[in-house]
Amino acid sequence: MLLSLIKILAFVAVVAGLTWGAARLSEVAGGAEIALAGYEVTLGPLQLVLAVALLAILGWLLFKAVGLLIALLHFINGDDTAVSRWFGRNRERKGYKALADGMIALASGEGELAMAKGRKAERYLRRPEITSILVAQGAELLGDRKTAEGAYRELVQIDRTRFVGVRGLMRQRLAEGDTDTALKLARKAFELKPRHSETQDTLLRLQAEAHDWTGARATLDAKRRSGALPRDVARRRDAVLALSEASDVIDDTASIEMREKAIEANRLSPDLIPAAVMAARSYLAVGNGRYATRVIRKAWEAEPHPDLAQVFAQIAPDEDAKARLKRFELLTKARPDHPETKLLQAELLIAAEQFNEARRALGDLPETDPTARVLTLMAAIERGRGTEDAVVRGWLTRALTAPRGPQWVCDNCHHVHPAWAPVCGNCHAFDTLSWTRPTESETALPRGTEMLPLIVGADRGTDLPTTAAATPERPVADARADTSEKPAVAEAEIVSPEPPKPAAAETATARK
Numbered sequence: 001m002l003l004s005l006i007k008i009l010a011f012v013a014v015v016a017g018l019t020w021g022a023a024r025l026s027e028v029a030g031g032a033e034i035a036l037a038g039y040e041v042t043l044g045p046l047q048l049v050l051a052v053a054l055l056a057i058l059g060w061l062l063f064k065a066v067g068l069l070i071a072l073l074h075f076i077n078g079d080d081t082a083v084s085r086w087f088g089r090n091r092e093r094k095g096y097k098a099l100a101d102g103m104i105a106l107a108s109g110e111g112e113l114a115m116a117k118g119r120k121a122e123r124y125l126r127r128p129e130i131t132s133i134l135v136a137q138g139a140e141l142l143g144d145r146k147t148a149e150g151a152y153r154e155l156v157q158i159d160r161t162r163f164v165g166v167r168g169l170m171r172q173r174l175a176e177g178d179t180d181t182a183l184k185l186a187r188k189a190f191e192l193k194p195r196h197s198e199t200q201d202t203l204l205r206l207q208a209e210a211h212d213w214t215g216a217r218a219t220l221d222a223k224r225r226s227g228a229l230p231r232d233v234a235r236r237r238d239a240v241l242a243l244s245e246a247s248d249v250i251d252d253t254a255s256i257e258m259r260e261k262a263i264e265a266n267r268l269s270p271d272l273i274p275a276a277v278m279a280a281r282s283y284l285a286v287g288n289g290r291y292a293t294r295v296i297r298k299a300w301e302a303e304p305h306p307d308l309a310q311v312f313a314q315i316a317p318d319e320d321a322k323a324r325l326k327r328f329e330l331l332t333k334a335r336p337d338h339p340e341t342k343l344l345q346a347e348l349l350i351a352a353e354q355f356n357e358a359r360r361a362l363g364d365l366p367e368t369d370p371t372a373r374v375l376t377l378m379a380a381i382e383r384g385r386g387t388e389d390a391v392v393r394g395w396l397t398r399a400l401t402a403p404r405g406p407q408w409v410c411d412n413c414h415h416v417h418p419a420w421a422p423v424c425g426n427c428h429a430f431d432t433l434s435w436t437r438p439t440e441s442e443t444a445l446p447r448g449t450e451m452l453p454l455i456v457g458a459d460r461g462t463d464l465p466t467t468a469a470a471t472p473e474r475p476v477a478d479a480r481a482d483t484s485e486k487p488a489v490a491e492a493e494i495v496s497p498e499p500p501k502p503a504a505a506e507t508a509t510a511r512k
């Protein structure tokens with residue numbers, strides 16, 4: 001809008017200037033006399049200027065004509081394409097200029113201009129394999145799905161760009177949530193370029209989402225063979241897929257074959273907790289307690305986890321608390337200093353009603369790592385010891401607002417899952433769940449819980465929860481403030497050559 005206004009004003013100014021110049025010239029006295037072969041021409045100042053301009057145009061035309069003449073001579077000499085080349089060169093120059101303009105527009109985020117330049121370049125160049133890419137990218141930038149799809153379909157028709165077209169269509173379907181078609185397109189893209197890492201990942205993810213575990217294992221194998229995946233990661237992912245294959249059907253009626261899949265998954269990756277759990281269950285289902293024990297122990301040595309302890313308890317469901325305490329020594333002695341071991345030991349001792357020993361088993365966890373589980377166990381211990389109710393309530397109140405401790409968290413989107421799954425329920429990434437502590441912002445505390453200590457009247461616990469909740473949060477908040485500060489300074493450095501002081505002063509005044 002502003003630009004076109006400026007253009008109009010500039011045009012008016014130029015016309016006015018020319019008229020003024022012509023008027024002044026015609027007032028100037030004098031001129032040029034040209035005498036040539038008996039002819040004598042007298043030119044006024046204005047006529048002289050016009051004659052010079054005419055001469056320049058004639059010179060340019062002559063130059064072009066010579067070019068055409070040379071092309072014609074080449075043509076006469078037997079170069080059939082010389083004349084068409086002479087004309088083609090002009091078209092080509094215009095086409096490549098449009099193409100270059102389009103690329104620049106694309107990089108500057110001007111989708112509409114990129115599309116227009118792409119279409120213009122196509123008119124001059126007739127190279128849809130390049131120009132359609134420009135149009136498609138411009139349309140994507142604008143969010144014009146229909147035009148982009150048309151351009152991708154054109155690209156699919158051309159051998160060289162078939163993959164680009166299929167990939168573009170696949171990404172569109174993915175964005176629309178049409179995973180069925182996306183899966184088909186991903187298979188096609190994988191067929192065209194089996195070593196393309198992004199396609200492998202997308203296909204694997206879609207296959208896992210569609211529970212096509214066999215297909216996913218084949219894709220994973222291709223990925224491993226193309227060297228895009230370290231051997232141990234490939235092994236683990238294969239285990240995850242084998243496990244998923246088993247877990248789709250596993251229940252009391254699962255076939256031997258499916259149980260073997262779980263056992264295979266455990267063999268592939270002994271520290272994969274859900275695989276160990278399922279393998280142990282499979283062994284238990286056929287009455288092989290010895291193997292189940294071995295599987296769980298091995299996994300516990302790698303990474304203690306409550307699910308492992310739960311299955312370990314199922315190996316001898318009817319034993320009394322004392323016998324269980326004794327049998328669990330196999331686990332508790334394996335990783336004695338791990339917090340999970342301390343918690344397990346405390347739970348076993350509480351069940352055996354040895355409350356003082358249970359308190360000792362917890363060690364310094366209530367101070368160093370007061371998770372909801374630790375605090376609940378503390379409440380149980382205090383109750384068992386016969387401490388007054390207010391104290392027990394104090395622990396329970398703190399437990400309500402305490403962090404939940406490690407959970408199955410997606411490494412990709414930090415979504416917290418109640419149980420392990422091969423595919424993240426939120427971002428649909430494959431094999432991203434790990435047993436870690438969610439970041440503080442993920443564990444949203446129920447609203448109004450800060451009032452709870454007052455309501456239940458737990459005098460001893462009153463001030464404890466707030467300090468406990470504040471300490472882990474503090475460093476996180478500080479660290480965030482630090483990182484947000486840094487880029488601001490860096491940007492200021494880019495904008496002005498003499499950075500810190502004026503930039504700081506500017507932001508200070510801006511804040512006012």
Ligand SMILES: [Zn+2]
Pocket residue numbers: 410411412413414415424425426427428429432
């Ligand atoms: Zn996720």
